[in-house]
Every structure is written in C-alpha cells, then in structure tokens.
Amino acid sequence: DIQMTQSPSSVSASVGDRVTIACRASQGISNWLAWFQQKPGKAPKLLIYAASSLHSGVPSRFSGSGSGADFTLTISSLQPEDFATYYCQQANSFPITFGQGTRLEIK
Amino acid sequence: EVQLVESGGGLVQPGGSLRLSCAASGFIFSDHHIDWVRQAPGKGLEWVGRIRNTANSHTTDYAASVKGRFTISRDDSKNSMYLQMNSLKTEDTAVYYCAKVDTYGNWFDFWGQGTLVTVSS
Numbered sequence: 001d002i003q004m005t006q007s008p009s010s011v012s013a014s015v016g017d018r019v020t021i022a023c024r025a026s027q028g029i030s031n032w033l034a035w036f037q038q039k040p041g042k043a044p045k046l047l048i049y050a051a052s053s054l055h056s057g058v059p060s061r062f063s064g065s066g067s068g069a070d071f072t073l074t075i076s077s078l079q080p081e082d083f084a085t086y087y088c089q090q091a092n093s094f095p096i097t098f099g100q101g102t103r104l105e106i107k
Numbered sequence: 108e109v110q111l112v113e114s115g116g117g118l119v120q121p122g123g124s125l126r127l128s129c130a131a132s133g134f135i136f137s138d139h140h141i142d143w144v145r146q147a148p149g150k151g152l153e154w155v156g157r158i159r160n161t162a163n164s165h166t167t168d169y170a171a172s173v174k175g176r177f178t179i180s181r182d183d184s185k186n187s188m189y190l191q192m193n194s195l196k197t198e199d200t201a202v203y204y205c206a207k208v209d210t211y212g213n214w215f216d217f218w219g220q221g222t223l224v225t226v227s228s
Contacts, residue, residue, distance in 0.1 A: 036215075038152075042220075043220055044215070046217075049216075050211070087151065087152055091214045092213075094168050096142070098151055
C-alpha cells in the first residue's frame with residue numbers, strides 16, 4: 001500500500017497569511033494526487049486534483065504543486081472560511097489512501 | 108446539481124449486520140464509479156471500497172480491513188448503490204460517506220453528507 005504522510009499535522013496562522021502544507025508518498029505516484037478540505041461535521045470537499053488542477057468553484061488562492069512523491073498545497077492569503085482540516089489522497093493505485101490530515105487553526 | 112444522500116446508519120451490536128444506501132441524482136449514475144469512504148470519530152479518512160460503472164461490469168474492490176465482510180452493490184435503475192456490512196466490529200464505528208469518482212482520475216469530486224454507524228454492545 002502507498003503511505004501518504006502530511007506535514008505539519010497542525011498549523012496556526014492568521015487571516016491573510018500564506019500557508020503551505022506538504023504531502024509525501026511512500027513511492028512515486030506521478031501526478032495522481034488530490035487535496036480535500038473538511039470542516040467539522042461536514043463531508044470533505046475536493047480542492048485540487050491531478051496535483052495542480054483547481055476543482056470547479058474553488059477560489060484561486062488555493063494551488064497545488066508537485067509530482068512523483070512530493071506535493072504541496074498552498075493557500076496564498078488565508079480567509080476566515082479556510083480554517084479547516086486538509087487531506088491529501090493518492091489516486092495512483094489501490095487501495096486508495098489518504099494522508100493523516102493537517103489541521104489549520106486560527107492564531 | 109450533483110447530490111449523493113446516504114441512509115441506513117444506526118446502532119448495531121458487534122457481530123451484527125447493517126445495510127447502507129446511497130441515492131444519487133444530478134449526473135448519469137451508470138457512467139460513474141462510486142466509492143465508500145469512512146471516518147472514525149476524531150480520525151482521518153479511510154477508503155472502504157469501490158463499485159465500478161456499467162462499462163466496467165460493476166466490478167468491485169475493497170480495503171483489506173473490510174474484505175470478506177462488506178459487499179458493495181448498485182442498482183442503476185434506481186440511481187442507488189449499497190453497502191452491506193456483516194460481522195461488524197467495534198472498529199467499524201464511523202461516518203460512512205459515498206463519493207462519486209471523477210471521470211479522469213481516482214479522486215472524489217462529490218460526496219454525500221455521511222451516515223453514522225455505531226458498533227457497540
């Protein structure tokens with residue numbers, strides 16, 4: 001199974017800050033990676049697919065980069081509604097696996 | 108508008124069975140793979156299994172943790188898919204989400220709101 005490791009596990013930031021979350025796969029997955037945002041009590045929402053493509057309706061302050069085994073999600077200027085937990089997911093092979101999540105908290 | 112609505116969750120004793128349903132609308136259901144993903148209380152996301160579209164003969168794949176105990180099926184005439192869970196364990200306690208698989212890759216572009224399954228005596 002491909003293991004996905006996110007860092008950091010949690011981060012505190014302020015509105016307007018730039019935040020970067022990293023995700024590392026235990027083996028190369030080309031660009032078969034997605035990022036999700038989840039708020040408490042809600043289902044996850046797709047933000048980024050194919051490592052760097054923005055899902056429909058997602059604000060342009062979200063961006064993704066990387067290929068192979070190392071990926072990043074960047075939020076260019078944090079908004080109040082961005083405080084949530086973020087997950088990466090490898091879409092390269094079965095079983096599909098997720099990172100453990102990164103909790104983005106208000107400083 | 109794409110919608111996925113899960114139902115059937117509840118409290119069940121260890122060793123018991125439960126059947127979850129996922130009703131879909133807003134897209135051509137038979138064209139898409141649909142997965143189940145679960146989330147234990149306070150924990151991360153865990154993929155459970157997939158049922159493929161009609162073109163792929165409704166074949167299935169399962170996570171090792173549920174293989175042999177869970178069965179996914181679908182009825183395209185009802186735009187619905189199902190998760191039959193047998194021999195339930197306390198560690199199966201989670202919110203279960205159905206999620207539509209994107210056409211171009213194994214990521215989930217739309218999710219249901221989830222249904223809570225609690226396995227406890």
